[in-house]
Amino acid sequence: MPCQLVTGGAGFIGSAYVLQARRAGIRVINLDKLTYAGNAASLSALADDPDHILVRGDIGNEELVAFLLQTHKPDAVVNFAAESHVDRSIVDPDAFVRTNVLGTSALLRVVKDWWRSLPADKAARFRFLHVSTDEVYGALQPGDPAFTETTPYSPNSPYSASKAASDHMVRAFHETYGLPVLLTNCSNNYGPRQFPEKLIPLMILNALEGKPLPVYGSGANIRDWLHVEDHCAAIARVLEAGLVGRSYNIGGHAERTNLEVVHAVCMILDELVPWAHGAYAGLITYVTDRPGHDFRYAIDCSRIEKELGWKPVHRFDSGLRETVKWYLDNSTWVEHVRSGAYRDWLAVNYGQRNGTDGMGGAR
Template sequence: MRLLVTGGLGFIGSAVVRRLIGQGHQVLTLDLATYAASPEALGTALKHPSHIWLRGDITDFEAVAEAFRQADPDAVMHLAAESHVDRSIDGPTAFVETNVTGTLVMLQTALAHWRALPEGRKDAFRFHHVSTDEVFGALEPGDPAFNEATRYDPRSPYAATKAASDHLVRAWQHTYGLPTYITNTTNNYGPWQFPEKLIPLVALNALDGRPLPVYGKGDNIRDWIHVEDHAEALCLCLERAQPGGTYGLGARQERTNLQVVYAICAVLDRLRPDPAGPRARLITHVADRPGHDFRYAMDPAAAEAAIGWRARYSFEEGLEQTLGWYLANEAWWGPIRAGRYAGKRLGAAA
């Protein structure tokens, strides 16, 4: 297939592109290469003859039109987004521009492309919008996990912009017939995740002997999915997802934030002991962030049946693999911490 992937230099997007290239597809990555982009995360896919990286902004109609001209895609995988909740609280405008306006531009350009395709390719074309479980709001202990029928109730500027983009995608399906589908997923983790996110932030602070910031009591709950499990599901959706469908992707690996932080400390203490003592001593409880949702979790049962997929990594296995990767790859994260990320506000635990 010929594929156009937005956000392919990001954490999840790069895992998707690596997998697609490995499967023999032709991929054009459209990515502006903002602060969290990592071309090196593509590995050999970056300069593979079947891959093109076009630097461009998804809010720019001309840049997006050029990406469609070069890619002539059979499908679009739209992953480009601003995604850090703390940043959305501090600066929501960028989230509206990228997540809402950018999705509008992608949909309009995809619609024109789709309408011009010959019948066989037109029938097979898909627009895959990658979203989050945060659009559904928050759960209390004992509540059933979110599913594809859960009503929308976004609580943060980030979640609100992703909810808006989901609604646009469905509107283009119902109004114009553009064959779209949506995937909503839980917290991702794994290699190449930018150091402002919970697991790499805590791990790298722990290695440096810095405080490990935890919001409030640390009892907020998230369901964690390894990025490679998520990427596998997204690629299977290309073959098996149906237009108009919604697919909830999760791993049934719920943990409180404090449990995650203690688990990180335990693994690092074993893999690289600290002469000063167990790293749990560094845990620091800080003031909670505004509007902090208590619990997210996604019931993946319907998606598992529809696309023939199930997450493979347990949280313990995935965390050990992830932290081992960070220990072995300071050449990547070290300059980020010391250079282009210096002075950026380090968010506390999610």
């Protein structure tokens, strides 16, 4: 049975990937720090699965990573572990450096040393796949061509700067040591089990509670939206057939303004759970924009489509409807993740912008 060490596999995208990998018959060693966004409840379907081993730990713990590699001898390491919320990075940039830069560097060093000890045939088959973001490329204006894999890096937030640094470390370990790496850079993900500080789940949950639906600035900022299941399928395809040392952009062909996304959520909720006080769009509140808010991201994913034959299968409209329904049907999961620490975070970071809590925005 193939085996993979997946880091950050209890987070939103990581857990979706782990569930998909187990359906594909891959044994998964899941290393996750289980901080605020790492949720073991997202993996409840694997509670009795002997081929999913969840280990609580940090990618910066070199002794632990070395033990897992030596014990389980994975065919690949898939690195999702990262601090990933822009607003948190503005409040505490050092935390993003510790995890995304120093943590990735430590992980690479341990994996490199272990990989060098492997027999030649196993070493040749081994892959280290690093999951990154389109934000490393900076920002676009309307009419600008979409990001390609050759777009120069120009990060504008502490989060994107830390991810850019981790990408460069991954490439450096390939060029310097020959480590067989792959990189993926994705657009905004959405879907079930996303932590509710992100735009779509936060709008859903605030609306259901009759709270304001805060939109940064005028809501004109544009993102390309990618369903998490499509993203995970793309990662699996890159692992299977990607060219070592190469990066692959992954997008959803679904550019929308933030305001369009919020209105779409409201319209679905109007249909599924009508609000006694009128249309949910009446809760939309425009608030002061966040510092350094990139205007537009757009992904050109023609490389992965042409070279590897991958394309997204979810349309945004239907994928968003399925996502809204998932949150309506999974209130227990929602309450589990909406801890006191999470509510305190919303109040500290966003409440001062307009005197209310429960705010949110896109990446």
